[in-house]
Amino acid sequence: MGKSIIVAGGGAAGMCAAIYAARNGASVTIIEKNSVLGKKLSMTGNGRCNLTNLDMREECFNPPARARMKEWLSTYGVEDVISFFKSMGVVVKSEDGYIYPVSGQAMSVVNALINEINRLGISVNLGEQVKGVKCLEGSRVLLNTNKAEYEADAVILSMGALSGAKSTMSTGDGYYICKNIGMTVKDTHPALVGFKVAEGEIMPSAGVRATAEVSFILGGEVLAGEYGEVQLSSDGISGIPVMQASREVIKFVEEKKPVYAVLDFFPDYDESDFNALKADMLRLKDERTLEEFLQGFANSGITDMVLGRMKVGRKMKMKNISVSMAECILDTYRNVKIAIDSSYGYQASQVTTGGISLGDIGSDFSCKTAPGIYCVGELLDVDGRCGGYNLQFAWTSGSIAGCAASL
Numbered sequence: 001m002g003k004s005i006i007v008a009g010g011g012a013a014g015m016c017a018a019i020y021a022a023r024n025g026a027s028v029t030i031i032e033k034n035s036v037l038g039k040k041l042s043m044t045g046n047g048r049c050n051l052t053n054l055d056m057r058e059e060c061f062n063p064p065a066r067a068r069m070k071e072w073l074s075t076y077g078v079e080d081v082i083s084f085f086k087s088m089g090v091v092v093k094s095e096d097g098y099i100y101p102v103s104g105q106a107m108s109v110v111n112a113l114i115n116e117i118n119r120l121g122i123s124v125n126l127g128e129q130v131k132g133v134k135c136l137e138g139s140r141v142l143l144n145t146n147k148a149e150y151e152a153d154a155v156i157l158s159m160g161a162l163s164g165a166k167s168t169m170s171t172g173d174g175y176y177i178c179k180n181i182g183m184t185v186k187d188t189h190p191a192l193v194g195f196k197v198a199e200g201e202i203m204p205s206a207g208v209r210a211t212a213e214v215s216f217i218l219g220g221e222v223l224a225g226e227y228g229e230v231q232l233s234s235d236g237i238s239g240i241p242v243m244q245a246s247r248e249v250i251k252f253v254e255e256k257k258p259v260y261a262v263l264d265f266f267p268d269y270d271e272s273d274f275n276a277l278k279a280d281m282l283r284l285k286d287e288r289t290l291e292e293f294l295q296g297f298a299n300s301g302i303t304d305m306v307l308g309r310m311k312v313g314r315k316m317k318m319k320n321i322s323v324s325m326a327e328c329i330l331d332t333y334r335n336v337k338i339a340i341d342s343s344y345g346y347q348a349s350q351v352t353t354g355g356i357s358l359g360d361i362g363s364d365f366s367c368k369t370a371p372g373i374y375c376v377g378e379l380l381d382v383d384g385r386c387g388g389y390n391l392q393f394a395w396t397s398g399s400i401a402g403c404a405a406s407l
């Protein structure tokens with residue numbers, strides 16, 4: 001007879017673990033506290049679900065996890081994810097290496113997983129909250145919930161972390177459950193998240209999207225730098241490059257250190273190209289106003305920020321502005337410095353940094369301190385860049401643990 005396995009948490013990692021275990025002949029039950037499986041998965045990739053990425057390297061994960069990720073990705077990598085979904089009838093496509101379901105719908109991924117769970121006869125208990133686990137003699141595991149007590153040969157903890165909207169039920173239950181079985185939980189922070197700017201910062205009154213190089217600095221040190229489409233609002237800064245940089249920055253922001261975002265809105269220009277551009281612009285130093293002069297140079301919201309910061313009147317005639325002042329205004333578009341106040345928090349973040357220490361986890365995701373118990377997914381101290389890396393880790397850890405637990 002196959003082993004009995006309980007999967008605590010029916011998100012991406014848990015559903016994947018359950019399927020692999022059941023395919024190996026285990027008798028599997030998923031216990032999920034939400035009223036549906038895969039709630040967060042259904043919201044991923046702006047509703048399109050960026051399943052994984054063809055450019056899959058360990059460098060795309062947090063530094064302490066990299067050596068382990070190299071090993072895990074060699075066991076279960078991108079091609080394995082694509083085959084896994086193909087085996088359930090999900091056709092995928094690449095958009096510059098970012099892998100999405102052809103349907104363009106995250107729900108089609110969730111439904112394919114649920115159909116496979118049903119096809120394999122996996123039991124699903126919805127609306128039930130796991131409260132604790134305990135190792136019993138004879139390598140059995142006891143799991144208790146708000147409704148009942150269960151005994152199994154193995155338990156896979158896949159309860160996620162703290163990131164995501166309230167409806168995803170990401171309340172970090174896994175942390176105290178793991179602490180109670182002797183595991184180390186590293187400090188957590190929201191990551192892949194935007195930032196609120198400090199009070200008094202001059203920001204565009206309406207939302208602006210613009211390509212920029214954004215660097216986060218603290219004192220003289222550059223904490224992180226990224227290129228891409230930045231989103232500015234009246235009170236904050238976000239967009240993919242900001243989110244990508246957030247992991248390196250968040251700890252200092254939460255410690256209330258003076259972190260600044262420095263934006264270069266002409267990132268594709270080297271110094272000589274930009275000098276040539278300025279020289280061209282300065283030929284227009286005539287009767288026109290500064291506002292008219294800058295109209296075709298940059299987005300008006302960014303111009304509002306630049307002029308507001310420099311305290312220059314937009315109605316000034318260009319002929320009355322010195323060449324050095326005009327140059328200084330244009331140069332400012334390459335160096336807009338914004339003080340950061342705080343992050344938008346866990347509910348606006350896509351992933352949690354920190355979590356269960358990988359030192360407590362074996363190569364098959366078993367807990368070293370608690371035989372028969374496995375930990376997978378975002379609950380662990382692994383976080384990746386935006387672009388399919390976090391789901392790749394959910395599939396990788398889920399599949400490896402599901403197979404190992406069922407042997």
Ligand SMILES: Cc1cc2nc3c(=O)[nH]c(=O)nc-3n(C[C@H](O)[C@H](O)[C@H](O)COP(=O)(O)OP(=O)(O)OC[C@H]3O[C@@H](n4cnc5c(N)ncnc54)[C@H](O)[C@@H]3O)c2cc1C
Binds near residue numbers: 131164173174349392
């Ligand atoms: C808005 C958004 C967009 C994202 N987009 C992408 C993307 O496109 N690509 C990508 O790679 N990553 C993306 N991510 C990250 C990705 O969704 C997560 O990394 C991934 O879902 C983690 O999977 P998981 O199974 O570990 O956790 P989760 O998906 O959070 O699943 C955990 C499950 O456990 C349940 N649970 C919690 N506590 C208990 C308990 N005590 N008892 C029973 N059940 C419990 C929860 O209800 C939940 O269903 C996105 C995240 C967000 C928030």
